[in-house]
Amino acid sequence: MLTVATLVLIASRTPAQVKPQMPADVGPGRVAWFDISTKDLARAKDFYSKLFDWTFTAVAGTDQAVEINSRGTAIGTIRGADGALSGFNGVVYIQVDDVQSASNKAKTLGATVVPGFPFNLPNGTGAISLILDPSGHPLGLYSRSRIPGK
Secondary structure: OHHHHHHHHHHOOOOOOOOOOOOOOOOOOOEEEEEEEEOOHHHHHHHHHHHHOOEEEEOOOOOOEEEEEEOOEEEEEEEEOOOOOOOOOOEEEEEOOOHHHHHHHHHHOOOEEOOOOOEEOHHHOOEEEEEEOOOOOEEEEEEOOOOOOO
């Protein structure tokens, strides 16, 4: 759920702070966004900046998350983790054309749609869903289009 909070914090910046920016349109079936969890935000920033030349932008309203930028494009977040880290702390968001349809299809294929999902992101930046694949691994779904009527 912290992943969702991070996305909501990123997407809900007021226009006076930062104009909402859509994640890059990478096309359906490709990674659109990801979250990295860490117990030490400063150390993670140092490591990833040196490894990939990533830069970071503060996320408004928290000192526990930063937006990851690669060559001027926002690609994900690094966030402080509550509790112990496990192999399932990071979440990858795959772009889909229609997040509601993709969530429904995943469910028919044996996935579980996490309660409270899917939903529209604030400021018109799209919609997300979080599913657990049939083995229980979390996977995010992201659509640049909002869910009609929600």
